Amino acid sequence: MTDNSKFGFGTNAIHAGQEPDPTTGAIMTPIYQTSTYVQESPGTNKGYGYARGKNPTRVALEKCIAALEGAEFGLCFSSGMGAMDAVCKLLRPGDEVITGDDLYGGSYRMFTKIFANYGIKFHFVNMTDASNIKNFINKNTKLIWAETPTNPTMQIIDIAACAAIAKENNLILAVDNTFASPYLQNPLKLGADIVMHSVTKYLGGHSDVVMGALVTSNKEIYDQLYFILNSCGANPGPMDSFLVLRGIKTLHVRMDRHCFNGRKIAEYLKTHPKIEKIYWPGFPDHPNHEIAKKQMKDFGGMISIVLKGADLKETFRVASSFKVFSLAESLGGVESLINHPATMTHASIPKEDRERVGVVDNLLRLSVGIENVEDLLEDLKQALK
Numbered sequence: 001m002t003d004n005s006k007f008g009f010g011t012n013a014i015h016a017g018q019e020p021d022p023t024t025g026a027i028m029t030p031i032y033q034t035s036t037y038v039q040e041s042p043g044t045n046k047g048y049g050y051a052r053g054k055n056p057t058r059v060a061l062e063k064c065i066a067a068l069e070g071a072e073f074g075l076c077f078s079s080g081m082g083a084m085d086a087v088c089k090l091l092r093p094g095d096e097v098i099t100g101d102d103l104y105g106g107s108y109r110m111f112t113k114i115f116a117n118y119g120i121k122f123h124f125v126n127m128t129d130a131s132n133i134k135n136f137i138n139k140n141t142k143l144i145w146a147e148t149p150t151n152p153t154m155q156i157i158d159i160a161a162c163a164a165i166a167k168e169n170n171l172i173l174a175v176d177n178t179f180a181s182p183y184l185q186n187p188l189k190l191g192a193d194i195v196m197h198s199v200t201k202y203l204g205g206h207s208d209v210v211m212g213a214l215v216t217s218n219k220e221i222y223d224q225l226y227f228i229l230n231s232c233g234a235n236p237g238p239m240d241s242f243l244v245l246r247g248i249k250t251l252h253v254r255m256d257r258h259c260f261n262g263r264k265i266a267e268y269l270k271t272h273p274k275i276e277k278i279y280w281p282g283f284p285d286h287p288n289h290e291i292a293k294k295q296m297k298d299f300g301g302m303i304s305i306v307l308k309g310a311d312l313k314e315t316f317r318v319a320s321s322f323k324v325f326s327l328a329e330s331l332g333g334v335e336s337l338i339n340h341p342a343t344m345t346h347a348s349i350p351k352e353d354r355e356r357v358g359v360v361d362n363l364l365r366l367s368v369g370i371e372n373v374e375d376l377l378e379d380l381k382q383a384l385k
């Protein structure tokens with residue numbers, strides 16, 4: 001096996017886990033569109049028995065994502081939620097989880113509406129000061145689930161500080177690294193045990209695949225997660241694995257442009273008279289800017305804004321009047337999107353809970369794409385007039 005650690009990020013994004021096809025020399029990993037593999041005699045398969053367990057296209061992608069996170073092992077799932085579901089299945093009834101109070105809506109929904117029914121208890125804590133976590137640790141605590149930057153208020157959580165608390169108390173630290181992507185942040189290097197991605201977002205990058213991934217360097221955790229993947233069956237198909245292998249090859253180039261465009265737009269909106277508040281971790285006055293600077297390579301293309309004095313009607317008017325940005329859920333693709341969290345991505349969170357962390361009715365979230373930034377600025381200008 002190639003030692004990917006000696007190569008740079010861009011080289012790994014293009015090559016890690018991938019060898020020319022042994023039969024033909026095809027440079028792109030073939031789409032192994034098969035459900036099973038022929039055996040010469042019973043039980044003598046070539047490492048591939050049945051495609052729920054393993055598929056060569058998926059294995060190439062798993063190795064590539066692992067290399068980008070500096071991890072030993074990678075696993076891909078049929079969605080980001082499928083990946084999170086597998087992490088929750090490491091737990092038993094009676095176990096407790098400490099997580100943030102600003103989470104992706106689907107994560108909150110899965111914790112409170114699915115796994116709470118299986119006897120697992122979740123504490124939603126302000127993790128922007130990691131020491132708050134300590135107040136919720138007891139003998140049943142098993143997992144810290146951190147999302148950073150958070151969706152949509154761009155809180156920054158100190159991964160190294162969480163990892164220190166997890167180590168001290170023998171807990172697993174899992175980090176949802178979707179917003180940063182492996183290009184901007186590598187939580188395992190800061191002491192996390194598991195990193196989760198909604199591959200649907202930056203890793204895939206082209207808004208054409210739903211997929212999730214987990215990486216870890218802990219063999220015991222990997223074995224358990226693989227057992228869950230194979231037993232419960234949230235495996236992605238080979239065609240989707242191929243599309244992500246293709247998308248990921250430009251991750252570093254795309255991310256540089258997302259960051260460049262994101263900065264220009266954040267700076268433009270910061271002083272805009274129609275904007276009451278802007279959330280972007282690149283501003284020196286962001287409450288955890290110093291931590292963001294320490295743990296991220298750059299600040300990304302996700303920005304949230306609160307429209308000054310806008311009621312729901314005016315917020316909807318603005319959200320619907322873009323010409324280059326598209327009004328849609330999701331993020332991380334090459335095209336710019338605008339989203340209204342209160343009625344779209346975060347609609348499953350009770351109003352009081354979301355408003356407590358700032359997800360108000362006049363908040364809009366931008367996923368800045370990689371179009372020409374002048375066109376994006378012009379579009380914002382006309383929509384906000």
Ligand SMILES: *Cc1c(COP(=O)(O)O)cnc(C)c1O
Pocket residue numbers: 079080081082104106107147151176178179197198199200201210211212
């Ligand atoms: C989208 C998203 C998820 C869920 O991933 P899916 O691929 O949509 O299942 C989880 N966490 C974050 C931060 C996300 O943005």
